[in-house]
Amino acid sequence: MHRERGGSLNSRITLAMIGLTLTAFAVVYVGMMAYFFVIYEWLYPQATPDESWRLGDTVMVGLVLGFGLMTASLIGWRLARRIIAPLKTVAAAARRIATGDFSARADLPPGSFGEARDLVADFNRMAERLQHAETELAYSNSAIAHELRTPLTILRGRLQGLLDGVFEPGPQFYCRLIAHVDDLSGIVEELRTLALSNAGQLDLALTPIDLADEAAAALTALEAELAAAGIAVTRNLDPAATLADGARLRQAFVAVLENACRYAPHAPVQVQTAIDGTDVVFRCTDGGPGISEDGRARAFDRFWRADDSRGRSLGGSGLGLPIVRAIARAHGGEALILASDTPGLAVEIRLPRRPSPRSARDPHVR
The missing domain is CATH 3.30.565.10 (Histidine kinase-like ATPase, C-terminal domain)
Structure with a gap:
């Protein structure tokens, strides 16, 4: 899968921890140099410090720096895993929903942060509502077709009978036709009211x-x-x-x-x-x-x-x-x-x- 140029969150967190360690090391080193400079140049200029830098000092500094980098890398890697794990489950579920599988849900890995728990819970609630809306839409489409088919079939049958001479035109016959038209109009108006309500556009004259x-x-x-x-x-x-x-x-x-x-x-x-x-x-x-x-x-x-x-x-x-x-x-x-x-x-x-x-x-x- 294509990754963005900025790299994964895991590597970015690890690099951030390494950078933080190097920064802390630099601050400590510069602080120590400044401390010794103040001591031997300002306070005790007559003192004769040992200015030779021994191999042991270099090895010790290297060991401290290496240990700090390894610790920072390990902490950053573990922290990144805990952050990324719930994001991966949400992303996987989102991809399934995008393909039409509205039953997909995100799992919460153990040890996740509270924010990750809230994210997974909110995502699953959203997915549940999408699934409910999809089911209701499919059922509504079928029900609308059924509800409209009945009066339309009756109307067509009456008009066809009128055309074929089976029914004799008269006021009572036309009243029944108008009643079926009124039924259709009522269903359409009810559907319009519900559609306006779902869209938040049901205007009220208060x-x-x-x-x-x-x-x-x-x-x-x-x-x-x-x-x-x-x-x-x-x-x-x-x-x-x-x-x-x-x-x-x-x-x-x-x-x-x-x-x-x-x-x-x-x-x-x-x-x-x-x-x-x-x-x-x-x-x-x-x-x-x-x-x-x-x-x-x-x-x-x-x-x-x-x-x-x-x-x-x-x-x-x-x-x-x-x-x-x-x-x-x-x-x-x-x-x-x-x-x-x-x-x-x-x-x-x-x-x-x-x-x-x-x-x-x-x-x-x-």
Whole structure:
């Protein structure tokens, strides 16, 4: 493998240690000469020092210098090995990742420095995230193709039937076609929202809002769907004012409520808003069958459904809860699945409680 002109780190550290030894030897030698010069020229000029340089002196100086160089070389070589060993493992793993093997991980050699331990740990975390992103990307591409294929196939079949005279055109038929187009538009808009969130470009129009008002608006918008699902809603909407994007929050609340309609029909649903310390909270708790521990961990993964056997008509697109988390994080908050000993599912959206600029200036404004 080609090496840079500067040489390897091992040789550079060894040469640096040798240079340090030679420098120290030169300093000691010059210091001794200066010392004797001061002694015999300034302080005791009448003294008669032995100025002859014996062979033994030369041998002794050579032995001291040689021993110092050997010690410095050995210390530098061992130090360089301890520094280079973790770098080599990271470099080897990086080369494997560059070839497409995202399962590669760096090993930590024994006796490594704390900084090397941190480097290897950070590299392995990065590699793990890359592997997860690669897996999610491959799965997302397949899932997107599947989700778009279903309404497109239905649309093509209906249009082909219309062309062949199998279907008779009429308002009801066209309404069904428009519904399929709306499904496609909804999937595209959901994908766009997630893409903007992943890129950190999900723009928010922050205005003073009350979570209680936005939750009430979402419940009103889904009143017919909730009634059709046989869901009785209990509202505990306490004031929870903050600065947020009302339209985006309504989108998130509607997604949570649609999830309850889909997976907890004929079950009670409780919707709460409140202030919890420095956060404002929206919580939706249903009395449905709930999901497993693994399901709670994967509930916010794109295209994941609690039951893979569900068709799209029952399971949705699998993008609802991921969008809920994306909107919450865009506000600096978080979306959570709360653990519970009772059946059902509790989804919580927590946002930082931000006072409006006017209320921050005027202590009398609440």
